Amino acid sequence: MxxxxxxxxxxxxxxxxxxxxxxxxxxxxxxxxxxxxxxxxxxxxxxxxxxxxxxxxxxxxxxxxxxxxxxxxxxxxxxxxxxxxxxxxxxxxxxxxxxxxxxxGGPTARVSPQVERLLANLADTPALVMGRYFDILAWNRLAAALLGDLAAMEPRHRNYVRMTFLDPHVRAMLVDWRERAQEAVSALRLAAGVACDAPRLRELVGELSLRDQDFRTWWTQHLVTTRTSGSSRLDHPVAGRFSVDWQVLTCVDDGAQAIVLMSAPAGGPDHAAIRTLDAWAERQGLAHGATSLPSA
The missing domain is CATH 1.10.260.40 (lambda repressor-like DNA-binding domains)
Structure with a gap:
């Protein structure tokens, strides 16, 4: 391609x-x-x-x-x-x-055991680790409940930008989809820098450009911005409508990896929705997981 x-x-x-x-x-x-x-x-x-x-x-x-x-x-x-x-x-x-x-520098092969443990131990907080091109490398049970059974997905489909555009569940769940999707394209463009011929990025952008007109338009517009925090409105089939605040933290040991944390104030309806989601995830047998980094 x-x-x-x-x-x-x-x-x-x-x-x-x-x-x-x-x-x-x-x-x-x-x-x-x-x-x-x-x-x-x-x-x-x-x-x-x-x-x-x-x-x-x-x-x-x-x-x-x-x-x-x-x-x-x-x-x-x-x-x-x-x-x-x-x-x-x-x-x-x-x-x-x-x-x-x-x-x-170069990406590491996988998420460190310490970061995996951190994600698994987080309560009431959907959390995941993403690589340079937003491949999801590790996740906890709540993140799987929110985004879908990540462990069951094809590894190269387990990508936040791809899921935003091509995964029906994620696309329908994002109430403010257009804003979130433009942010995803902008962040991917900024992360890509001059490495647009990297095999993994070429595969990802090529597929999205072929399959989604909005992505193709926004990518060619060279949207460039990044946000490290914000709020998203969600409509989940189990937990209903609620909002989460999200924060992106860069891993000190590997600048190509970022930890994404999603939370809601304790005691409010948004937090209650997360607790409902967690109880459902436990009944479904969802668990935290990790995967190797796809080839760059």
């Missing part, structure tokens, strides 16, 4: 072009010329002017004829394109891929 981001311009050029198309002259305080624009967004010369660089240099960056730039130039372009912190970090990652790879 062809790499999902195969383009003569490369990812850096595609990202700059996409972001430029989303910014209007009014957004950055430029006067309209009175002439209709052939394409939406800023012109290349306007971005160059705002960033204080030559039009030729910016054009070569966007066309893929230059594949890197200094950090001051990238920050200037980021300011011109109104990038947020996540988007700016992504821009630098695309222009300096060797630095990003060095910082990330």
């Amino acid at each position: 062809q790499a999902p981001d195969a383009s003569p311009r490369g990812q850096l050029g595609d990202f700059l072009s996409t972001r430029r198309s989303l910014i209007t002259a009014a957004d950055v305080g430029l006067p309209e010329t009175g002439h209709p624009r052939r394409v939406p967004g800023l012109r290349r010369e306007e971005v160059a002017q705002l960033a204080g660089i030559s039009i030729d240099y910016y054009t070569r960056l966007e066309q893929g004829r230059v594949r890197t730039a200094s950090r001051p130039v990238l920050h200037a372009i980021g300011r011109a394109l109104l990038l947020n912190d996540d988007q700016q970090r992504h821009l630098i990652q695309l222009a300096h891929p060797d630095d990003a790879v060095e910082r990330r």
